[in-house]
Amino acid sequence: MNNLIRIFLLATWMTGGFCPAQSQSQLIEDFMPSLVNQPGKLFSQVNSEGRVRASIVAPQANKVQLDIGGVKYDMVKDVNGVWTGESAPQDAGFHYYQLNIDGASVPDPGTKYFYGAGRWGSGIEIPAIDHDFYALKDVPHGLLSENIYFSKITNSWRRCFVYTPATYEKDAKTRYPVLYLQHGSFEDETGWPTQGKANLILDNLIASQKAVPMIIVMDNGYAYKPLDVANSDKNARPVSVFEEVMIHEIIPMIDTKFRTIADREHRAIAGLSMGANQTMRIIMNHLDKFAYYGGFSGTSNYPGTTEIDPATFLEGKFNDGSAINKQLKVLWLGLGTKEPNPFPGSVGAFRNMLEKQGVKYVYSESKDTAHEWLTWRRALNEFASRLFK
Amino acid sequence: MNNLIRIFLLATWMTGGFCPAQSQSQLIEDFMPSLVNQPGKLFSQVNSEGRVRASIVAPQANKVQLDIGGVKYDMVKDVNGVWTGESAPQDAGFHYYQLNIDGASVPDPGTKYFYGAGRWGSGIEIPAIDHDFYALKDVPHGLLSENIYFSKITNSWRRCFVYTPATYEKDAKTRYPVLYLQHGSFEDETGWPTQGKANLILDNLIASQKAVPMIIVMDNGYAYKPLDVANSDKNARPVSVFEEVMIHEIIPMIDTKFRTIADREHRAIAGLSMGANQTMRIIMNHLDKFAYYGGFSGTSNYPGTTEIDPATFLEGKFNDGSAINKQLKVLWLGLGTKEPNPFPGSVGAFRNMLEKQGVKYVYSESKDTAHEWLTWRRALNEFASRLFK
Numbered sequence: 001m002n003n004l005i006r007i008f009l010l011a012t013w014m015t016g017g018f019c020p021a022q023s024q025s026q027l028i029e030d031f032m033p034s035l036v037n038q039p040g041k042l043f044s045q046v047n048s049e050g051r052v053r054a055s056i057v058a059p060q061a062n063k064v065q066l067d068i069g070g071v072k073y074d075m076v077k078d079v080n081g082v083w084t085g086e087s088a089p090q091d092a093g094f095h096y097y098q099l100n101i102d103g104a105s106v107p108d109p110g111t112k113y114f115y116g117a118g119r120w121g122s123g124i125e126i127p128a129i130d131h132d133f134y135a136l137k138d139v140p141h142g143l144l145s146e147n148i149y150f151s152k153i154t155n156s157w158r159r160c161f162v163y164t165p166a167t168y169e170k171d172a173k174t175r176y177p178v179l180y181l182q183h184g185s186f187e188d189e190t191g192w193p194t195q196g197k198a199n200l201i202l203d204n205l206i207a208s209q210k211a212v213p214m215i216i217v218m219d220n221g222y223a224y225k226p227l228d229v230a231n232s233d234k235n236a237r238p239v240s241v242f243e244e245v246m247i248h249e250i251i252p253m254i255d256t257k258f259r260t261i262a263d264r265e266h267r268a269i270a271g272l273s274m275g276a277n278q279t280m281r282i283i284m285n286h287l288d289k290f291a292y293y294g295g296f297s298g299t300s301n302y303p304g305t306t307e308i309d310p311a312t313f314l315e316g317k318f319n320d321g322s323a324i325n326k327q328l329k330v331l332w333l334g335l336g337t338k339e340p341n342p343f344p345g346s347v348g349a350f351r352n353m354l355e356k357q358g359v360k361y362v363y364s365e366s367k368d369t370a371h372e373w374l375t376w377r378r379a380l381n382e383f384a385s386r387l388f389k
Numbered sequence: 390m391n392n393l394i395r396i397f398l399l400a401t402w403m404t405g406g407f408c409p410a411q412s413q414s415q416l417i418e419d420f421m422p423s424l425v426n427q428p429g430k431l432f433s434q435v436n437s438e439g440r441v442r443a444s445i446v447a448p449q450a451n452k453v454q455l456d457i458g459g460v461k462y463d464m465v466k467d468v469n470g471v472w473t474g475e476s477a478p479q480d481a482g483f484h485y486y487q488l489n490i491d492g493a494s495v496p497d498p499g500t501k502y503f504y505g506a507g508r509w510g511s512g513i514e515i516p517a518i519d520h521d522f523y524a525l526k527d528v529p530h531g532l533l534s535e536n537i538y539f540s541k542i543t544n545s546w547r548r549c550f551v552y553t554p555a556t557y558e559k560d561a562k563t564r565y566p567v568l569y570l571q572h573g574s575f576e577d578e579t580g581w582p583t584q585g586k587a588n589l590i591l592d593n594l595i596a597s598q599k600a601v602p603m604i605i606v607m608d609n610g611y612a613y614k615p616l617d618v619a620n621s622d623k624n625a626r627p628v629s630v631f632e633e634v635m636i637h638e639i640i641p642m643i644d645t646k647f648r649t650i651a652d653r654e655h656r657a658i659a660g661l662s663m664g665a666n667q668t669m670r671i672i673m674n675h676l677d678k679f680a681y682y683g684g685f686s687g688t689s690n691y692p693g694t695t696e697i698d699p700a701t702f703l704e705g706k707f708n709d710g711s712a713i714n715k716q717l718k719v720l721w722l723g724l725g726t727k728e729p730n731p732f733p734g735s736v737g738a739f740r741n742m743l744e745k746q747g748v749k750y751v752y753s754e755s756k757d758t759a760h761e762w763l764t765w766r767r768a769l770n771e772f773a774s775r776l777f778k
Contacts, residue, residue: 038509056493056495057492057493057494058490058491059491060452060492061450061490061491061493062450064493081492098498101447101493102449102450102451102490102491103446103448103449103470104445104446104447104450104453104490104495104498105446105498106445106488106493106498107495107502109487109493109495109508112509113496113502113509118429119427119498120427120502136546138539141536143535144534145533145534145535146532146533146534146588147532148525149530150527172562188428257558258558
């Protein structure tokens with residue numbers, strides 16, 4: 001189906017709104033192919049309740065299940081050997097899922113594949129009421145570039161994706177501010193440019209003049225020094241050197257290769273979950289390098305939910321609230337209203353500490369979303385609109 | 390495993406050379422994880438004979454098969470419910486494959502995924518003796534950019550990948566020649582930048598001064614006008630408008646957005662299989678636009694293998710051999726020595742016609758490869774080194 005027709009039909013179908021959950025026997029039969037299916041593939045599908053329907057030919061199988069949101073739903077075989085089954089209603093937004101065929105966990109051959117939960121696998125998109133802000137629209141589109149580089153610190157080839165706004169190619173003199181934007185745990189540098197839709201969100205924000213044109217750099221938050229085999233303790237957890245890579249390799253490379261404005265006033269850093277934790281440490285250790293921070297569903301006290309002592313937390317970096325207020329132009333925190341523990345407690349404890357210290361910050365909640373990508377798309381949309389102004 | 394270590398081990402292992410095929414009972418037990426596995430995944434694996442070993446946990450399955458190269462190999466279950474099996478030796482290079490679990494054809498959850506054979510699915514890389522030319526090496530790397538655009542001709546959003554050489558970002562004045570490079574049937578615009586390794590091939594060629602720095606544009610060869618539902622004959626095959634899209638949309642867009650040298654002397658066009666057929670038609674219809682042609686495993690007489698009449702073939706475009714020789718700076722044709730019919734016959738008939746007409750051309754064979762990506766990587770490597778000189 002033509003994507004534009006599909007989006008139009010989805011929009012029409014969504015005006016009916018999402019109905020409350022019903023039992024499987026009362027499914028609303030308005031399923032449509034998922035927006036992230038492979039070209040020409042009819043399954044998986046989504047209905048107006050947000051249920052997912054999967055279907056696969058497996059004539060000799062004994063048991064086939066749809067595995068989504070931590071729940072496995074039994075599928076049923078028809079006379080042609082085609083198994084079909086539906087999930088309970090899912091939250092709006094993007095979810096990772098898989099099929100289970102006689103005990104084998106495999107990607108659904110109908111979908112495109114995404115890196116998350118530590119593997120390349122299936123994803124599904126449940127249309128959100130506010131999907132317009134990340135939709136592919138008739139606005140000028142920036143470029144999304146794969147940039148390969150060798151990291152001496154880790155002795156490995158690494159990769160980042162770099163978004164340059166539509167105007168970047170138009171004149172060769174203009175220089176741009178930069179947002180460094182990080183994924184969460186068990187994800188990688190493909191998260192933001194693929195399921196995160198960072199490029200489309202910025203294309204739309206810039207076209208409507210809600211954000212200033214900026215470069216976005218999306219790198220991989222996993223970075224370790226080469227294993228010292230002779231001296232290593234097999235039980236030791238490797239120590240992340242992502243902060244070193246960011247400060248000594250990524251930023252200098254980006255400032256050399258792209259037309260950036262290379263000062264702290266024109267540099268922001270943000271991340272989701274693990275990335276929020278990492279980037280908070282990075283900015284607090286390098287306030288000479290960045291003036292904007294965004295923490296999406298995460299803070300550096302994670303997984304702690306108890307009161308934070310600013311004298312010891314991050315080596316006292318939050319001791320002097322008024323100094324931070326002078327240096328940080330925006331300190332932005334976001335959370336989904338359906339996020340599980342310890343996220344609300346952890347972010348809550350961090351906010352309490354900020355308030356105690358008199359640190360100014362912005363806090364925003366994503367309605368009806370959990371620790372998933374719609375929370376973070378919304379966070380980026382809000383955060384990016386506050387940058388470099 | 391660290392990729393550099395893995396490549397080093399593979400190189401060591403390859404110096405033993407590939408042994409002749411042996412029966413499954415005499416497998417050489419030097420299997421190593423495939424270079425295109427997902428991070429941390431041990432399967433699939435490849436041994437020095439080029440056999441593929443797949444393995445998957447499927448305790449309740451009745452039958453599991455490895456499906457590669459048009460052959461299904463039975464896998465065997467151990468006491469832990471883990472199925473393992475090996476293929477016969479495969480040609481060096483990249484192959485698409487899948488697993489079959491109780492009749493369900495699914496991607497192997499251990500590999501990265503590639504678009505080909507009309508689906509996103511598993512791939513495997515059998516190391517080639519000449520793998521160095523497409524290896525990720527310590528040379529300056531260009532950028533690979535995803536460029537989204539709206540096509541009025543097809544009324545759809547389309548995408549191309551654009552390779553810009555490492556020097557492109559260094560000074561804002563230099564302009565570059567452009568190679569338009571097309572995939573084959575049931576593939577898409579991701580083929581050349583992913584399994585085709587076009588960016589790495591050019592990075593290496595440019596670094597060793599075997600090719601001049603150039604831009605490469607890799608678009609999607611499938612392009613159709615919106616379906617006229619009211620007037621359409623359901624049995625009619627849609628007519629490709631890729632040539633129109635290339636001439637009226639892609640080239641003007643690239644010449645506007647990138648620093649190209651926008652004349653025929655600095656524009657090349659090439660493709661593999663279906664893409665060779667398409668691009669040959671495009672260049673012969675638009676000799677004012679291109680001066681270089683590469684046909685990899687394909688020509689426009691495909692699937693014909695009989696003698697070509699130049700008076701009627703492509704509306705007589707090859708009638709005047711000496712005029713073509715003045716206009717085409719390079720006409721390059723390539724074929725793998727193991728390609729099946731009708732490719733050798735079809736390319737052979739085309740070559741005979743060229744010779745009869747006195748058209749100068751270069752012909753090159755890829756040793757021991759079939760209608761697959763190692764043939765085309767080698768073709769690009771040779772063809773690109775002849776361009777714009």
